[in-house]
Amino acid sequence: TKSTRPQRLLKAVQKHSTRGDPQSVISAIDHFCRHREWAMNVGDEKGSILDSVVSELNPEKVLELGTYCGYSTVRIARLLPPGARLITLEFNADYAAIARQVIAWAGLEDKVQLVEGASGDWIPRMKEHFGIETFDFVFLDHWKDRYLPDTKLMEDCGLLRKGTVLLADNVICPGVPDYLEYVRNSLSYKSCYFKSHLEYTKAEDGLEKSVFLG
Ligand SMILES: O=C(NCCCCc1cc2cnccc2s1)c1cc(-c2ccc(F)cc2)cc(O)c1O
Numbered sequence: 001t002k003s004t005r006p007q008r009l010l011k012a013v014q015k016h017s018t019r020g021d022p023q024s025v026i027s028a029i030d031h032f033c034r035h036r037e038w039a040m041n042v043g044d045e046k047g048s049i050l051d052s053v054v055s056e057l058n059p060e061k062v063l064e065l066g067t068y069c070g071y072s073t074v075r076i077a078r079l080l081p082p083g084a085r086l087i088t089l090e091f092n093a094d095y096a097a098i099a100r101q102v103i104a105w106a107g108l109e110d111k112v113q114l115v116e117g118a119s120g121d122w123i124p125r126m127k128e129h130f131g132i133e134t135f136d137f138v139f140l141d142h143w144k145d146r147y148l149p150d151t152k153l154m155e156d157c158g159l160l161r162k163g164t165v166l167l168a169d170n171v172i173c174p175g176v177p178d179y180l181e182y183v184r185n186s187l188s189y190k191s192c193y194f195k196s197h198l199e200y201t202k203a204e205d206g207l208e209k210s211v212f213l214g
C-alpha cells in the first residue's frame with residue numbers, strides 16, 4: 001500500500017541525517033519539505049524565532065500542543081538544559097508513531113514525553129498525571145480553533161504562572177483570530193507579533209508571543 005507523507009519524511013530523516021545529531025535532523029526535514037513534499041512543520045524561518053524565544057527563556061517545563069512529525073519537538077528539546085522536560089501532545093496516532101521515531105533518531109527521547117490524545121482531555125490531567133505544577137513555556141501548534149479554549153483551560157487549571165510564555169504558530173495562516181484578539185486585549189497578557197512566512201512558502205504567517213502576567 002502507498003506510504004504516507006510522514007512515513008516518507010521519516011525515511012528522509014533516516015537517510016539524510018546523523019543519528020543523535022538534532023541539527024542534522026532539522027536540516028533533513030527542512031530540505032525534504034522544501035524540495036520534495038511540503039509538510040506543516042513550523043519550518044526553518046519561524047523555527048529560528050522559536051529557537052531564540054526558547055534560548056532566552058531556558059525553560060525547565062515545556063508543553064507543546066501538536067507534535068506532528070516531531071520537528072518543533074526536536075527544535076525545542078535540543079535547546080533545553082539537562083533535567084528539563086518537554087511534554088508534547090499529538091491527537092493522531094499515525095503522526096505520533098512517526099514523531100516517536102524522529103525524536104529517538106535525534107537522541108532526545110530522555111527529554112521528551114509524547115502523549116497521544118486531545119488537549120482538552122489532557123490539560124486538566126497534567127498535574128496529577130505528570131506531577132507538573134506550572135509550565136514555563138507553551139508552544140501552541142494544534143487545532144487552530146483550540147488555541148483560545150485551551151489557553152483559558154490552562155489558566156483555569158492553574159498551569160500558567162507569572163512569566164509563563166505562550167508562543168503560538170500560524171496566527172495569520174491558517175489564522176487564529178479569536179485567540180489573537182484575546183491575548184492582545186487581555187490585561188493578563190503582554191503580547192507581541194513576530195512576522196514571518198508560512199513554512200517553506202512566501203505566504204505571510206507569524207508567531208505570537210504572549211507572557212502571562214498572573
Ligand atoms: O493544522 C495545522 N496544525 C494542526 C494539526 C494538528 C492536529 C492536532 C490536534 C490536537 C488536539 N489535541 C492535542 C494535540 C493535537 S494535534 C497546521 C496547518 C497549516 C496549514 C495547512 C494548509 C495550508 F494551506 C496552510 C497552512 C500550517 C501549520 O503550521 C499548521 O500547524
Ligand SMILES: [Mg+2]
Pocket residue numbers: 040041042141169170
Ligand atoms: Mg503550525
